[in-house]
Amino acid sequence: MSGPGVGDLPASSHLALVTTRHGAVLATRDRSWGIPAGDVAGVLRRVDAELAPRWVWWSAEATVSGVLSDDPALRLRRCWDLAAVHRLLHGGSLDDPAHVWAGVTGLDAGTRPTSGQLDLLRPDGDDGDPLEPVRPDGHLRPDWADGGWALGGAEDVGRRATRWAALALQASDEQGRTLRDLDAGGDPVHTAWSESAAALVAVELAVTGLPVDRDAAEAVVAGVAGRRAENPADEAVVRDTRDAPVLAHLPGTDLRNPASVRSALAAVGLDLPDTRSWRLEQVAGAHPAVEALLAWRKSERVATTYGYRWLDTHLRGGRLRGAWSGSDGGAGRMTALAGLHSMPRELRVAVRAEPGHLLVRADLGQVEPRVLAAVSGDPALAAAARQDDLYARVATQLGVERGVAKVAVLAAMYGQTSGAAGAALRDMERTYPVALAYLRAAQDAGHRGDGVRTFGGRLVPMWDVDEVPPEAGAGALSAYRAVLASRGRFARNAVVQGSAAELFKAWTAGVRARLAASGAGDVVLCLHDELLLHVRADVADDVAAGVVDELETTAARWARCAERGVAPVRFVADVRVLERWSDVS
DNA sequence: GACTCTACGTA
DNA sequence: CGTACGTAGAGTCA
Numbered sequence: 001m002s003g004p005g006v007g008d009l010p011a012s013s014h015l016a017l018v019t020t021r022h023g024a025v026l027a028t029r030d031r032s033w034g035i036p037a038g039d040v041a042g043v044l045r046r047v048d049a050e051l052a053p054r055w056v057w058w059s060a061e062a063t064v065s066g067v068l069s070d071d072p073a074l075r076l077r078r079c080w081d082l083a084a085v086h087r088l089l090h091g092g093s094l095d096d097p098a099h100v101w102a103g104v105t106g107l108d109a110g111t112r113p114t115s116g117q118l119d120l121l122r123p124d125g126d127d128g129d130p131l132e133p134v135r136p137d138g139h140l141r142p143d144w145a146d147g148g149w150a151l152g153g154a155e156d157v158g159r160r161a162t163r164w165a166a167l168a169l170q171a172s173d174e175q176g177r178t179l180r181d182l183d184a185g186g187d188p189v190h191t192a193w194s195e196s197a198a199a200l201v202a203v204e205l206a207v208t209g210l211p212v213d214r215d216a217a218e219a220v221v222a223g224v225a226g227r228r229a230e231n232p233a234d235e236a237v238v239r240d241t242r243d244a245p246v247l248a249h250l251p252g253t254d255l256r257n258p259a260s261v262r263s264a265l266a267a268v269g270l271d272l273p274d275t276r277s278w279r280l281e282q283v284a285g286a287h288p289a290v291e292a293l294l295a296w297r298k299s300e301r302v303a304t305t306y307g308y309r310w311l312d313t314h315l316r317g318g319r320l321r322g323a324w325s326g327s328d329g330g331a332g333r334m335t336a337l338a339g340l341h342s343m344p345r346e347l348r349v350a351v352r353a354e355p356g357h358l359l360v361r362a363d364l365g366q367v368e369p370r371v372l373a374a375v376s377g378d379p380a381l382a383a384a385a386r387q388d389d390l391y392a393r394v395a396t397q398l399g400v401e402r403g404v405a406k407v408a409v410l411a412a413m414y415g416q417t418s419g420a421a422g423a424a425l426r427d428m429e430r431t432y433p434v435a436l437a438y439l440r441a442a443q444d445a446g447h448r449g450d451g452v453r454t455f456g457g458r459l460v461p462m463w464d465v466d467e468v469p470p471e472a473g474a475g476a477l478s479a480y481r482a483v484l485a486s487r488g489r490f491a492r493n494a495v496v497q498g499s500a501a502e503l504f505k506a507w508t509a510g511v512r513a514r515l516a517a518s519g520a521g522d523v524v525l526c527l528h529d530e531l532l533l534h535v536r537a538d539v540a541d542d543v544a545a546g547v548v549d550e551l552e553t554t555a556a557r558w559a560r561c562a563e564r565g566v567a568p569v570r571f572v573a574d575v576r577v578l579e580r581w582s583d584v585s
Numbered sequence: 586g587a588c589t590c591t592a593c594g595t596a
Numbered sequence: 597c598g599t600a601c602g603t604a605g606a607g608t609c610a
Contacts, residue, residue: 256605258591276592301593305603335601342594342602414598485597493599528596
């Protein structure tokens with residue numbers, strides 16, 4: 001068998017893709033094509049270029065990772081990621097085929113069979129045709145759900161892959177129907193597209209990696225944490241050198257044991273409830289040991305987490321790589337391993353464009369309050385969000401200093417009620433009643449234990465809380481109330497943070513599409529509201545302009561939901577062309 | 586070895 | 597009694 005001819009497929013339609021170690025299968029509703037292993041990347045490249053299908057797969061991770069190892073520059077344009085859409089619709093982090101199929105069929109995933117149960121309870125395997133992935137009870141057979149279908153000879157695997165591809169198409173149709181009926185402020189179907197793109201970006205990011213200059217990185221590490229140790233004994237020498245300045249003030253302290261540090265500080269007259277940095281900073285002048293300890297903490301952080309071991313583990317061939325998730329956590333932000341989301345700013349000087357290339361850094365300004373204005377439909381906050389500096393306008397509207405206004409807005413979104421923010425919050429209630437009511441509704445839902453949905457329709461489920469019996473003591477009761485309150489704060493924040501994540505990913509998906517079309521370069525880092533691109537130097541300025549343009553496209557799409565009470569707001573990005581991430585301009 | 590606690594880097 | 601995430605070291609328990 002060979003790849004499909006161009007005329008064999010309808011353009012711009014859903015096209016299922018399943019990859020195996022023997023090759024791949026493409027399928028429409030009524031036809032399928034097999035592709036031998038060596039041809040997969042080439043055929044996908046050609047079909048994508050000529051027909052621009054929306055590729056349907058169970059997950060980008062399972063389907064595309066292998067293809068990208070053969071052809072790292074392959075950029076498939078549009079996709080429908082069943083796992084990503086499942087998480088959008090149903091929340092949570094479980095998105096394996098068994099859960100996806102349970103979501104599609106409306107079955108309770110908790111009743112799905114597992115391979116263990118199959119062995120124990122059904123020794124005969126008498127649960128239907130082994131060539132049919134769906135059992136009579138509607139669940140996937142465990143040996144299909146866990147990938148067992150892909151084991152065996154090329155012919156058998158090819159047959160099963162064809163069935164698996166057909167099932168993926170069926171699942172995507174059903175997900176699409178559910179999304180179209182979903183009651184959300186935004187556009188769930190479009191969100192499904194961008195969330196699918198984000199899942200693909202996650203796979204691409206793991207392959208592409210962040211360009212890091214090892215010498216520059218090691219120079220930073222050396223300056224902050226000391227030289228590279230030559231052997232385990234030398235390791236102790238370097239560590240003692242780091243510790244010495246603090247031990248001069250607090251002899252005999254185990255710096256890595258918070259209890260030891262706390263009692264050592266108490267011994268010099270500083271009785272603190274804990275030894276966290278922000279608390280130490282409050283008493284910085286009280287004793288020279290505090291300053292030494294703060295400096296030590298910084299260098300110890302680099303030494304243990306972002307030092308030579310980190311570089312040796314994750315930096316290869318000038319690229320720092322880690323696994324990514326396109327939507328993780330409660331609100332569906334992207335996450336990254338290998339410390340890619342939390343490397344200290346000091347190390348950004350080592351993130352450097354390769355020869356002939358430049359970085360394009362773009363970060364969204366004040367994105368969460370702008371998102372709040374849009375999704376809540378608050379006219380006054382939206383008016384502020386049409387300004388370059390939202391907080392300045394809020395300050396005018398509240399009649400306070402800009403700094404106070406910023407704290408008040410952030411406090412409202414995070415659910416803070418104490419301190420100076422508490423007072424400013426009352427002014428917020430008066431000035432932005434619609435936005436505050438929106439936040440309160442989310443908080444109330446979370447408090448009750450009900451899930452909330454983001455603008456794009458992502459379900460953010462709430463966790464269960466053990467009820468306390470009526471005769472419970474005051475302590476148990478207040479602990480219970482505290483847990484309910486934390487659930488409320490989480491929900492209040494999730495509708496903003498999650499919707500902002502959707503805006504970011506829609507923007508990122510568009511930027512990625514432009515990069516793919518022009519061949520200008522790659523997305524190399526996604527940092528919640530900041531994008532880092534690595535592009536050919538000769539087109540860097542064009543790419544930067546495209547990034548701004550793409551943000552306007554994304555914002556306009558959001559504004560099109562205006563008839564549903566969504567306020568048109570402006571989203572702004574600071575876009576710069578740089579050699580090093582740390583560069584100011 | 587799995588788990589919790591403390592701590593801290595990023596947004 | 598301000599949100600989310602990932603990583604590491606020390607301690608606890610088995």
